[in-house]
Amino acid sequence: MTLLSLASVTASYGASQALFGVDLDIREGEVVALLGRNGMGKTTTVKAICRMIPASGSMQFAGQDLMLLPSHRAARLGIGLVPEGRRCFRDLTVAENLICAARPGEWGQAEVETLFPRLAERRGQRAATLSGGEQQMLAIGRALMTNPRLLILDEATEGLAPVIRQEIWAAVARLKSASGLALLVIDKTLKELKAVADRAVVLERGRTVWTGPIAELTPDLSTRYVGV
Structure with missing residues (x-):
């Protein structure tokens, strides 16, 4: 069943148009990678989905406009968002960051701390005192506490140490295998994406230029559109 569907979506920042025709769909329980070079419209697409900027075209989620x-x-x-730059509530503790986002459902504080044991160890610490990697875990945990049907990860591993990045990717793999959660993942590391994503959608200058099983994203296509 299709959970999210975008068709011919356009969006602008004032007089500057950023999206010129984005088509994208995600089914229940599916992991989709949203790819493209910097400035091609990935984060703008996320902002349009989350209704953070005005947009035109068609966007349906769970049968609603x-x-x-x-x-x-x-x-x-x-729709749960882990935004680029993490944006934790710096003056709140780890526990307070999680509790403030909580909604009824499968994901509670205990489940998040099982996914990220470091958060249990830092439960009483202010978010501002955490490392960058721990803040990213907290941002993911906070989004999960809303018990979303779709979790959007916008550059969740950017700027992190390799060992922390692997922890994040391991958590994404567990989310895929252990729940019916759908995920939309923006990242630059194709090797890790190919291990967890079912399909890929590639943007070029604000338009969808390729979509298909991520295994069919050839090196030529990657070089042409993703730059890796």
């Missing part, structure tokens, strides 16, 4: 909804109502439908 996203275009009609403000951002908080889109979130309540079941």
